[in-house]
Amino acid sequence: MTTPSAPLTPEQQPAAPEGQPAAPAKKGSSILKKVGGVLVAIAIALAVKFGLPHLTGEAPVxxxxxxxxxxxxxxxxxxxxxxxxSSGKPDLFKVVKVVDNTFDLNQCGPELSALAQQLNSDKFVLCLEEVAAK
Structure with missing residues (x-):
C-alpha cells in the first residue's frame, strides 16, 4: 500500500508551458468580471427596450x-x-379624434377606422378617416 504524496508548494510547481497562463486568476477578479458582465447586459437590455425604438423611428406615433x-x-x-x-401616399388616413387612456376601438364609432396604440405607458386609440387618393 502506498501513501499519497504531499501537495506541491508553489516553489515546487512545474513551470507552465509557453503560451499558457502560469496560475489561475484570483477569485476576486473573476467575480468582478461576472458582475461587470451582468451590468453591461442589463444596460444593453434597457437601451434596446427604451431607446432603440425611438432612435429607429419604430415607436408608435x-x-x-x-x-x-x-x-x-x-x-x-x-x-x-x-x-x-396632400402627399397622396397609399394607406393615408386623417386623424379625426384621439381617445386617450383606452384600447377600446368602439370609441370611434362604426363610420371611422380605429387603431389602438401604446407609447411608453400612454395608451390611446386613433380614430381615422381614409383620405381619398388623388
Whole structure:
C-alpha cells in the first residue's frame, strides 16, 4: 500500500508551458468580471427596450386630431407615421379624434377606422378617416 504524496508548494510547481497562463486568476477578479458582465447586459437590455425604438423611428406615433398618418405593416403590428395630408401616399388616413387612456376601438364609432396604440405607458386609440387618393 502506498501513501499519497504531499501537495506541491508553489516553489515546487512545474513551470507552465509557453503560451499558457502560469496560475489561475484570483477569485476576486473573476467575480468582478461576472458582475461587470451582468451590468453591461442589463444596460444593453434597457437601451434596446427604451431607446432603440425611438432612435429607429419604430415607436408608435401619438398623432393629434387633424394630422394625417400612413398605416403600413400587418394588422397585428401596424406601423404609423405622420405625413402631409396632400402627399397622396397609399394607406393615408386623417386623424379625426384621439381617445386617450383606452384600447377600446368602439370609441370611434362604426363610420371611422380605429387603431389602438401604446407609447411608453400612454395608451390611446386613433380614430381615422381614409383620405381619398388623388
Amino acid at each position: 401619438h398623432a393629434k386630431a387633424g394630422e394625417c398618418v400612413t398605416v403600413t405593416g400587418p394588422d397585428n403590428d401596424p406601423k404609423v407615421d405622420t405625413t402631409d395630408c
